[in-house]
Each structure stands twice: as structure tokens, then as C-alpha cells.
Amino acid sequence: MSSKKEVCLSGTGVTKVFGFGSKKTVAVNNIDFQFHSGELVSIVGESGSGKTTLIKMLLGLTSVTNGDIFFMGEKRDISSHRKKKEYWKGIQAIFQDPFSSYNIFSKIDSVLLDCIHMRGGRRLPREKKLKMMREACSFVNLKFDEMTNKYPFELSGGQMQRLMIARIFLLKPKILLADEPTSMIDACSRATILDMLLKLRDEINMMIIFITHDMGLAYYVSDTVYIMEKGKFVEHGNADEVVLAPKADYTKKLLSDVPKIHEPWDFRKSGKS
Amino acid sequence: MRNQFRQLIRSGKFMTGFIIFNALVLLTIFYPIFNPGNPLAMIGFDSFIPPGTYFSLYDSVNPNIHVYTLRIPGADEARIQSLLPMDEREAMGEWLIREGVPKEQINIEDFTGLLELWFAHYNPDIRIDGMTIADRRFYQRLNAKVEGIFDIVDIHLYTYNNETEEYEFQAAISSEDYIRLRDVVNIVRLPLGTDNFGMDMMRKLVSAIGTSLLIGLIAGSIATVIGLILGLVAGYVGGIIDEIIMFFSNLFTVIPGFVLLILISYSIGQAGRSVTVIGIVIGLTAWVWTTRSVRSQVLSLRHRDHVSLSKLSGHSMPRIIIKDILPYIASYVVMAFILQISTAILAEAGLSMLGLGPRTTDVATLGLMMNWAMVYSAHLTGAWWAYYPVLLVIALISFSLNLMNTGLDQVFNPQLRN
Numbered sequence: 150m151s152s153k154k155e156v157c158l159s160g161t162g163v164t165k166v167f168g169f170g171s172k173k174t175v176a177v178n179n180i181d182f183q184f185h186s187g188e189l190v191s192i193v194g195e196s197g198s199g200k201t202t203l204i205k206m207l208l209g210l211t212s213v214t215n216g217d218i219f220f221m222g223e224k225r226d227i228s229s230h231r232k233k234k235e236y237w238k239g240i241q242a243i244f245q246d247p248f249s250s251y252n253i254f255s256k257i258d259s260v261l262l263d264c265i266h267m268r269g270g271r272r273l274p275r276e277k278k279l280k281m282m283r284e285a286c287s288f289v290n291l292k293f294d295e296m297t298n299k300y301p302f303e304l305s306g307g308q309m310q311r312l313m314i315a316r317i318f319l320l321k322p323k324i325l326l327a328d329e330p331t332s333m334i335d336a337c338s339r340a341t342i343l344d345m346l347l348k349l350r351d352e353i354n355m356m357i358i359f360i361t362h363d364m365g366l367a368y369y370v371s372d373t374v375y376i377m378e379k380g381k382f383v384e385h386g387n388a389d390e391v392v393l394a395p396k397a398d399y400t401k402k403l404l405s406d407v408p409k410i411h412e413p414w415d416f417r418k419s420g421k422s
Numbered sequence: 423m424r425n426q427f428r429q430l431i432r433s434g435k436f437m438t439g440f441i442i443f444n445a446l447v448l449l450t451i452f453y454p455i456f457n458p459g460n461p462l463a464m465i466g467f468d469s470f471i472p473p474g475t476y477f478s479l480y481d482s483v484n485p486n487i488h489v490y491t492l493r494i495p496g497a498d499e500a501r502i503q504s505l506l507p508m509d510e511r512e513a514m515g516e517w518l519i520r521e522g523v524p525k526e527q528i529n530i531e532d533f534t535g536l537l538e539l540w541f542a543h544y545n546p547d548i549r550i551d552g553m554t555i556a557d558r559r560f561y562q563r564l565n566a567k568v569e570g571i572f573d574i575v576d577i578h579l580y581t582y583n584n585e586t587e588e589y590e591f592q593a594a595i596s597s598e599d600y601i602r603l604r605d606v607v608n609i610v611r612l613p614l615g616t617d618n619f620g621m622d623m624m625r626k627l628v629s630a631i632g633t634s635l636l637i638g639l640i641a642g643s644i645a646t647v648i649g650l651i652l653g654l655v656a657g658y659v660g661g662i663i664d665e666i667i668m669f670f671s672n673l674f675t676v677i678p679g680f681v682l683l684i685l686i687s688y689s690i691g692q693a694g695r696s697v698t699v700i701g702i703v704i705g706l707t708a709w710v711w712t713t714r715s716v717r718s719q720v721l722s723l724r725h726r727d728h729v730s731l732s733k734l735s736g737h738s739m740p741r742i743i744i745k746d747i748l749p750y751i752a753s754y755v756v757m758a759f760i761l762q763i764s765t766a767i768l769a770e771a772g773l774s775m776l777g778l779g780p781r782t783t784d785v786a787t788l789g790l791m792m793n794w795a796m797v798y799s800a801h802l803t804g805a806w807w808a809y810y811p812v813l814l815v816i817a818l819i820s821f822s823l824n825l826m827n828t829g830l831d832q833v834f835n836p837q838l839r840n
Contacts, residue, residue: 210730234736241734244727252728254749263735 156222157186157356158207158240158324163216165202165380176202178380179216184356184373186323189347191359191367191388193403194377200360201245203377204326207358208242209233221323238267241322245329247309251301257312258297261285264319285315288352289345307338314345321353328360343370365407368392376400429833436829442822446815450632453625461629461786465610466620469798470805473615473623478608483579483595487605491598498597502571503533510564514540517561520550540568615807617791618798627811630786634767634819637701637787641766644705646759649712654743656713657720667713674710682707683769687778697780697787700773704766712758719751753834757827764823771816788816 165177177199184190194200205211207218209227218225220236227233244250251260261282265271270278279293286293289311301309310330317325327346331339347370350357361367367374368388375385376399383397395401430436454461481487511530518528521543530536546562576596580589603609614623656667674682686703687695723729724747732746767788773779774789775796782790791812795801800808 205730208730208734210733230738233733237734237736242730244730246727250727250731252732252746252749255745260731260735263732263737267736 155186156183156219158218158220158358159183160207160218161216163203163206163218164214165199165206165211166214175380177206180380180382182375182382182385184324184358186356187354188372189350189357189359189370190373190375191361191371192375192377193361193364193367195362195403198377199380200362200377201328204242204328204358204360207326208240209236234267237322238320239322240324240326241317241320242326242328243310243313243317243330246333247306247313248301248333250313251309253301255300256297257299257301257304258282260312260316261319264316267320281319285318286312288318288349289315290341291315306334307342310334310338310342311345314342314349318349318353322355324356324358325350326358326360329362331366332361346370363407364392364403376403426833430829433829433833435825435832439822439825439827439829442818443826446631446819446822447635450628450635453628457625459622459625461625462621462783464620465622466616469616469618469620470800470803470808471612471616471620472805473612473807475603476610476612477603477606481607482601483593484607485593487601490600490602491596492600493598498574499533501574501597505571506533506568510567511536513560513564514568517550518543520553521548537568540565614811615805617808618794618800621786623807623811626786626791627815630788630791630812631815631819633697633780633785634770634788634816635763637697637704637770638763638767638819640698640701641704641708641769642759642763644702645708645762645766646712646755648705649709649758650716650755652709653713653716654720654747657717658724658739658743658747660724664717668717671710671713674707675714679707679710680769680772683773684776684778687773692781695778695780697785700770700780701766704769704773708762708765708769712755712762715758716751716755719754720747723747723750753830757830757834760823760827760830764820764827767816767819788812 159182161181162179163177163181164175164179167174167176180203192200192203202211206213209225220239225236227236251257262278265273265278265281270281273281282297283293286296291308291311296304296308296312304312310333313330325346330346331342334342343366346357349355359367359371371388373385374388374391376383376391376397378397378399383399384391384395391400392404395404508530511533514536515528515530518539519525523539523543528536528539544561544565546558546565549558574597576594578594579592581592582588583590612622612624614627617623617626652667652671656664683704686707687700690699690703729742729746732742737745770779770787771789771792774787775793777793779787779789779793782794792809795805795808795812798808800806
């Protein structure tokens with residue numbers, strides 16, 4: 150990947166602190182990053198390393214304690230609901246748990262309709278909306294006619310997560326934050342979901358920030374890898390560089406934790422170092 | 423949703439509470455239809471008339487009522503026995519013991535045996551040591567009564583003629599004359615007697631259940647609406663607004679609600695205390711717990727993925743609260759509402775017991791009935807019908823509502839579901 154590409158999301162000194170006094174917890178500690186458009190970035194770290202907090206801050210769902218986030222070269226402004234809505238047209242997310250991503254009381258059609266409305270399609274005729282929804286569903290290999298008028302609990306986890314991708318397909322954001330989108334799904338659906346994400350990326354040329362704790366998966370999909378430990382980026386760079394020639398101890402430990410099929414799992418090595 | 427509804431119907435606790443509660447509600451609807459009349463009409467001139475069926479003595483000697491002659495075995499005996507009440511029999515027994523009759527022989531339950539002993543031993547001339555003259559006179563009168571007890575004579579009826587200013591013979595009533603109760607024009611059934619004002623307790627109780635439920639409904643709705651709105655706003659918006667709302671809810675938690683209720687009711691004054699006002703006052707002091715529990719539920723909901731996703735879809739805050747948060751806590755709010763009704767009814771009863779409830783002249787409430795029963799010492803005079811039914815109804819309302827709440831909890835709370 151050339152570094153000539155424009156920077157679409159960057160941050161300087163981003164910090165998030167929960168609580169104060171003796172209960173003070175620094176979830177994200179003064180980090181800098183530069184994500185370029187079109188690339189696929191992975192953020193790898195163990196549970197509790199601050200990945201999800203970082204995602205929430207990038208999305209603007211949680212306030213930033215300190216530091217600045219720049220979106221498309223400008224300092225991001227999400228002070229009002231209107232500005233937030235504008236921001237979210239450019240940055241969207243897929244969450245870890247598809248089962249809790251849906252409002253169990255509304256039909257799944259409303260999820261897709263909301264996306265069309267957000268893209269300014271509120272006044273479109275019904276047939277047009279149905280056509281768009283059908284197209285989005287067929288992109289993720291779902292039959293819209295089987296999906297319509299159903300409640301989320303009638304779908305499987307894989308179907309739910311694919312529908313989330315259909316949602317992104319309709320929204321066509323510049324940046325997608327995928328927070329461990331495959332961790333709650335069985336292994337067979339996992340590859341399909343990943344393929345769809347990559348296909349979608351090529352289709353609408355968006356940037357994906359992929360959050361995972363699985364080093365192998367990160368290496369498989371990403372261009373750039375950021376390693377996060379206790380709220381800090383300990384290492385980042387080209388995926389090949391980081392994985393094949395790790396510098397930080399933490400990266401080495403993460404790499405050793407990747408299970409290998411033809412080797413017995415060495416617990417001493419994967420234990421606390 | 424349908425599945426949970428089915429579970430509710432199968433839940434024994436919920437259905438028991440539901441049936442009891444609805445029986446009470448139906449009673450307040452249908453009893454006044456079949457027994458119309460003002461519940462606050464003072465029909466009795468005596469206070470605390472015991473429960474029973476009363477028929478007009480005047481109408482029962484009406485010459486137009488057909489008189490049937492019935493020979494009922496044991497009728498005379500029952501009549502004679504009723505003429506000698508228990509306290510007089512005890513007095514007879516006491517005299518006999520003092521006279522020297524062994525205690526074992528005397529059984530005041532055995533009417534004929536007692537009379538035999540009495541006729542064998544009583545002598546008005548005997549002076550027993552330590553007996554006052556008044557006592558001796560009492561026993562002499564009692565003896566006269568006992569001796570005359572077997573003389574069954576007809577009762578003769580005379581009416582006063584205003585023109586001739588003389589009494590004219592009308593009829594003789596023999597001990598074997600019977601009339602049909604249906605033929606008596608004026609019969610009053612008082613299933614629960616009357617209270618100290620002479621008001622029909624049953625009619626008043628039914629009306630009081632209605633009033634108390636209304637107060638519960640008003641207070642419960644107000645408390646739930648305020649609690650829900652404040653809880654949703656505090657939990658979802660957070661920050662300084664949360665701090666302010668929690669400050670006030672802490673303030674109301676620290677001051678005991680009942681004390682606040684007493685002070686407010688007192689300052690409103692007797693003239694201003696209507697059912698609605700009391701309901702509103704109770705509602706305004708009871709929202710705290712709903713606020714706190716709704717807030718804590720919302721706090722755990724607002725960081726869920728579906729709320730984040732709804733935000734990312736550009737929905738406004740009111741829409742997220744109504745569509746993505748409210749449905750998740752709806753069952754919880756219904757439960758809180760039921761408990762609020764129950765608490766409000768108990769609060770009204772407590773307030774009225776202290777004489778700070780609605781005006782007595784306007785309405786009957788369960789608390790006011792308890793208050794008047796207490797003021798007129800019903801518990802000391804043995805007028806159980808003036809307070810036991812009220813207590814039972816208060817307990818039943820509270821019990822049924824709590825049972826419904828527990829049943830709902832078991833259906834909607836996944837941790838309790840088995």
C-alpha cells in the first residue's frame with residue numbers, strides 16, 4: 150500500500166478515562182493513529198485492551214476525554230444531532246453480537262428502511278424502496294422475500310450478521326468499523342461473512358477498521374495492523390512486517406497464542422509471559 | 423409476546439391475584455346495580471346494628487297478611503330458652519352454689535336440669551351471708567320470671583281509635599301463628615350490619631372499594647408517569663440532568679414519604695381534600711422508587727448494541743427512548759405500576775386512619791371506614807362487622823396486586839423463569 154493515499158481518519162492524543170479518584174480507569178491512553186482511505190486496518194488486542202472503547206469514540210457514541218479526532222482532514226464536529234447524523238453517513242459500524250444488535254420488538258424491514266431514509270430516500274415510492282432492499286439482501290445472499298415481515302429472533306446468527314452487512318451496503322459509508330463481527334458466529338458462516346465484507350469493500354471502496362483479538366484473522370484480511378495493549382498502540386505497520394517480524398513482546402505473545410493445526414498447543418508458551 | 427401471554431395465563435400466582443382483584447372490581451360495578459341507593463344514607467338510628475335480615479315489626483302484624491298455624495316440635499322450648507338468657511342462668515347457678523348445691527350438679531347449658539334444681543332449692547326467704555338487699559331483690563324478680571316462663575298466653579293487639587278515644591281489639595296472636603317473611607312489606611337485609619352512623623356497611627364498603635381503587639389508579643398513574651419520564655431522562659441523557667434528578671429523588675428518599683404525605687394533606691385542609699386531590703398528593707410523593715429503578719434499567723440498556731445501531735441510523739433521542747428503550751422496560755413498568763397502585767391504596771388507608779383522608783361527608787374510603795370504626799371504639803364494643811370486612815378487603819387488594827406482580831415477574835424476569 151502506498152502512503153500517498155489520503156488520510157481519512159486520524160487522531161492525536163486520544164484518551165478516554167472512566168471514573169475519577171481511586172476508581173479512575175484509563176481505557177484508551179493518549180494514542181495517535183492515521184487511517185488511509187481504502188485500506189483495511191486491523192486493531193488487535195486482548196479483551197479489555199480498550200479496542201471497543203476506541204471504536205465507540207471513533208463512532209462518536211462516547212465522548213473523548215482528551216485529544217482530537219480528524220475526519221476527512223477536518224476536525225470532526227458532532228456537537229449537534231444534525232451534525233452527528235451527517236457524520237454517521239460517512240462512518241458506520243457492525244457490532245460483535247448480532248443477537249443484541251437488533252431491537253427485538255421491531256421487524257427487520259425497519260432496519261433496512263432506516264438506512265434508505267438516512268440516505269435521503271424517505272420520499273421514494275414504495276416499489277423503489279423494496280427494490281433497493283431486495284438488491285441489498287441479494288448482495289449478502291439472503292432472499293428478501295423470506296426476510297420481510299420477520300422478527301430478529303426468527304433469524305440465525307449468520308443471517309443477522311449478513312443483514313447487518315446489507316445495511317452497510319445500503320448506507321455506503323466511507324469508513325466501516327467492524328467490531329469482531331465474526332466472533333459470535335460459527336466457523337462456517339465466518340468465512341462467508343468475511344468474504345462479503347471484503348467484497349463490499351471492493352464494491353463501494355470504503356475503508357474498514359477491523360477489530361479482533363485473533364492475530365491470524367488480522368493477518369489474513371488486513372493491510373495494516375495496529376497492536377493494542379492496555380489502551381496503547383504498542384506496534385503498528387504493514388501486516389507482513391508486524392506478523393512476520395514482530396518487535397514488541399506483546400505482539401510475539403499474541404502470535405504465539407494463534408492455534409496451529411499441525412502443532413500441539415504449548416500452554417507454557419501461551420501462558421502469562 | 424403471545425407466548426408470554428400464554429405463560430401469564432398458566433401462571434397460578436398471576437391468575438389467583440387477577441381473579442381476586444377482578445372479583446373486587448366486578449363487585450364494585452354490579453353490587454350498586456342490584457342494590458341501588460346512596461351508600462352514605464343513614465338508615466339506622468342506632469350505631470353498629472349487627473349483620474342480619476331485619477323485617478318491620480309494624481308490618482308483620484298487618485291484618486291483611488295471611489296467618490298460618492304451624493305446630494313445630496320444640497318451638498315452645500326454643501322460645502322459653504330464649505326468654506332466659508345466659509347471664510341470668512349464670513346468676514341462678516351462682517345462687518345455687520352459695521346455697522350449698524355441689525358445683526358438679528349445676529350445668530347452665532342444661533336448661534331443664536337447671537330449672538329443676540332451682541325449683542327444688544330456691545327460697546326467697548333464705549338469707550345468704552354477704553348478699554346485699556339489692557341482690558336479694560334481683561333473685562326474687564328472677565324467680566318470678568322463671569315461675570312465669572311456662573305460662574304461654576296469646577298476645578292481644580289493640581289499635582287506638584282517635585274518634586272514640588278508645589282501644590279497639592284487633593287480633594290475638596297465638597304462639598303457633600306464623601306468617602311468611604315474603605308477605606312482610608319492609609324487609610332490610612344488612613349483610614354486614616351498619617356502622618356508627620347507621621349506614622349500610624355492605625353498600626358503603628362496596629362504594630369504598632371503588633373509591634380506594636380510584637385513588638390507587640390516580641396515584642399509581644401519576645407516580646408511574648413521573649417516575650418513568652424522570653427515570654428515562656436521567657438514565658438516558660445522564661450527565662448534569664441525571665445529577666439533578668437524582669438529587670431530588672435522593673431528597674425524597676431521605677424524607678419519609680408518609681411524613682411528607684401527612685404534612686401536605688394537613689396543609690391542604692379539610693375543605694380541599696377530595697378524592698382526586700388525595701390521589702394526586704399520594705402520586706406526587708411516590709414516584710421516587712419508580713424513577714430509581716427505571717433509571718437503573720435504562721443505564722444498562724443505553725449501551726446495548728441495538729441502541730448504538732439506532733443512533734447510527736440517525737434516530738433522534740425521543741425516538742430511541744420510545745422505540746428502543748421503552749419496549750424493553752415495559753413489563754417492568756407495568757409491574758412497578760401495579761405495586762404503585764397497591765402502595766397508594768395502603769397510603770390512603772393510613773392517611774385516612776389519621777383523619778387526613780378525603781372528606782367523610784363526600785365519599786367512603788376504606789381508610790375512612792377504619793378511622794370511624796376506631797373513633798367509635800368498634801373494637802371495644804365488639805362490633806366486628808365495622809372493621810373486619812374493611813381489613814379483609816384492604817388485605818385482599820394488596821395481596822392480589824402483589825400476587826399479580828410476582829406472577830408477572832416470574833414470566834418476564836428470565837432469571838426467575840423455570
